[in-house]
Amino acid sequence: xxxxxxxxxxxxxxxxxxxxxxxxxxxxxxxxxxxxxxxxxxxxxxxxxxxxxxxxxxxxxxxxxxxxxxxxxxxxxxxxxxxxxxxxxxxxxxxxxxxxxxxxxxxxxxxxxxxxxxxxxxxxxxxxxxxxxxxxxxxxxxxxxxxxxxxxxxxxxxxxxxxxxxxxxxxxxxxxxxxxxxxxxxxxxxxxxxxxxxxxxxxxxxxxxxxxxxxxxxxxxxxxxxxxxxxxxxxxxxxxxxxxxxxxxxxxxxxxxxxxxxxxxxxxxxxxxxxxxxxxxxxxxxxxxxxxxxxxxxxxxxxxxxxxxxxxxxxxxxxxxxxxxxxxxxxxxxxxxxxxxxxxxxxxxxxxxxxxxxxxxxxxxxxxxxxxxxxxxxxxxxxxxxxxxxxxxxxxxxxxxxxxxxxxxxxxxxxxxxxxxxxxxxxxxxxxxxxxxxxxxxxxxxxxxxxxxxxxxxxxxxxxxxxxxxxxxxx
Ligand SMILES: CC(C)[C@H](C(=O)O)[C@@H](O)C(=O)O
Ligand code: SF4
Numbered sequence: 001x002x003x004x005x006x007x008x009x010x011x012x013x014x015x016x017x018x019x020x021x022x023x024x025x026x027x028x029x030x031x032x033x034x035x036x037x038x039x040x041x042x043x044x045x046x047x048x049x050x051x052x053x054x055x056x057x058x059x060x061x062x063x064x065x066x067x068x069x070x071x072x073x074x075x076x077x078x079x080x081x082x083x084x085x086x087x088x089x090x091x092x093x094x095x096x097x098x099x100x101x102x103x104x105x106x107x108x109x110x111x112x113x114x115x116x117x118x119x120x121x122x123x124x125x126x127x128x129x130x131x132x133x134x135x136x137x138x139x140x141x142x143x144x145x146x147x148x149x150x151x152x153x154x155x156x157x158x159x160x161x162x163x164x165x166x167x168x169x170x171x172x173x174x175x176x177x178x179x180x181x182x183x184x185x186x187x188x189x190x191x192x193x194x195x196x197x198x199x200x201x202x203x204x205x206x207x208x209x210x211x212x213x214x215x216x217x218x219x220x221x222x223x224x225x226x227x228x229x230x231x232x233x234x235x236x237x238x239x240x241x242x243x244x245x246x247x248x249x250x251x252x253x254x255x256x257x258x259x260x261x262x263x264x265x266x267x268x269x270x271x272x273x274x275x276x277x278x279x280x281x282x283x284x285x286x287x288x289x290x291x292x293x294x295x296x297x298x299x300x301x302x303x304x305x306x307x308x309x310x311x312x313x314x315x316x317x318x319x320x321x322x323x324x325x326x327x328x329x330x331x332x333x334x335x336x337x338x339x340x341x342x343x344x345x346x347x348x349x350x351x352x353x354x355x356x357x358x359x360x361x362x363x364x365x366x367x368x369x370x371x372x373x374x375x376x377x378x379x380x381x382x383x384x385x386x387x388x389x390x391x392x393x394x395x396x397x398x399x400x401x402x403x404x405x406x407x408x409x410x411x412x413x414x415x416x417x418x419x420x421x422x423x424x425x426x427x428x429x430x431x432x433x434x435x436x437x438x439x440x441x442x443x444x445x446x447x448x449x450x451x452x453x454x455x456x457x458x459x460x461x462x463x464x465x466x467x468x469x470x471x472x473x474x475x
């Protein structure tokens with residue numbers, strides 16, 4: 001029997017194995033940020049230990065960083081965490097992309113962009129969206145703070161081998177349907193727990209035709225479907241993305257690496273513990289209306305009614321979600337008002353995402369009463385966007401153009417949504433209070449968020465594209 005890429009990478013990294021116990025895995029790359037690392041370093045100090053491989057550890061500042069006046073950090077917890085990260089990186093000789101660095105940005109944006117993330121690796125970070133790096137054909141997953149300490153000290157981790165899930169997306173996507181809609185559709189169809197205990201391998205024509213940015217968007221939200229990791233086997237798209245990046249292998253070494261990476265692709269006769277298949281043409285632009293990422297529907301449909309959902313539990317969670325969101329059963333998605341728009345986060349803040357949003361916004365104006373933010377995922381994305389004039393397109397339309405960071409994705413920095421107000425957000429979580437106390441988050445793609453900014457409500461992006469600007473019917 002052949003092996004899947006998941007098993008191939010896993011088997012290569014086993015340092016120690018015993019029957020019916022977790023495996024001890026070697027970790028190739030450890031990303032750290034200010035929120036989940038301070039206690040881990042404290043633990044090392046208390047035990048008199050050092051960092052085993054500072055050269056395989058890379059740090060950035062992202063969650064707590066203000067996106068304007070970024071050196072003025074009023075919040076004491078935020079300031080302390082950022083200062084601790086700086087001190088820890090200095091003391092343990094770890095590379096840090098701090099606020100002065102051109103490499104700074106959201107950990108899951110900068111790692112790939114710098115060529116640190118590579119196929120075949122095991123990658124961890126004290127952050128659940130580490131699954132993003134799976135887009136490169138790596139096993140990448142989030143870990144807790146005590147595990148961060150273990151990896152810092154030993155460069156290894158005890159892990160139970162997960163089951164494998166093959167998720168094939170065949171056919172092609174309709175106009176206006178993006179990678180974000182693909183993953184929101186998957187989670188709404190199979191639920192927020194379908195991936196529990198599995199590593200997902202995403203495959204099929206739709207995935208093969210995606211850019212690296214799009215694959216990252218899909219893998220990023222694997223965790224929202226319950227899986228700790230999701231990956232895409234590497235191919236020419238992966239290799240050409242990596243060629244010439246700061247930490248990519250150079251010259252002959254790159255060619256050698258490609259030969260090795262290509263050998264990791266799943267064998268034709270690989271067996272999986274579970275397989276799912278969907279058709280790309282069934283997917284529409286999606287909007288979340290509830291308080292978990294599975295609670296979303298096509299933009300041209302309505303919020304479900306209690307009568308339409310099956311179990312008593314799901315009726316209960318529907319009602320409680322709608323109460324929090326201030327919405328009604330059966331309401332049309334396009335009738336949901338929007339007061340805030342956030343284009344950013346590790347799901348959708350790369351150059352391609354900003355281009356998509358700018359395409360919609362160009363020459364238009366943000367609707368009165370809407371506050372709209374664009375927050376590039378990294379300083380490099382910001383610079384590249386500015387070089388092609390995207391910042392002008394956004395600011396002329398009335399968007400605010402910010403410095404990189406996690407920003408409004410979660411309320412750990414000054415960018416928050418006020419209670420009771422609705423935000424069209426390109427981020428990945430719509431939990432209660434996520435963007436601020438009482439804030440009402442709607443997860444969407446960058447182009448759908450941009451369109452919502454122009455109309456002060458959700459509109460079907462397909463109607464906007466068709467006419468160049470909006471169809472009359474949309475208004
Ligand atoms: C703060 C951090 C630990 C957290 C995570 O693990 O994902 C954050 O990034 C998030 O998106 O909720
Ligand atoms: S952008 Fe959001 S999801 Fe991503 S790491 Fe930051 S807080 Fe977490």
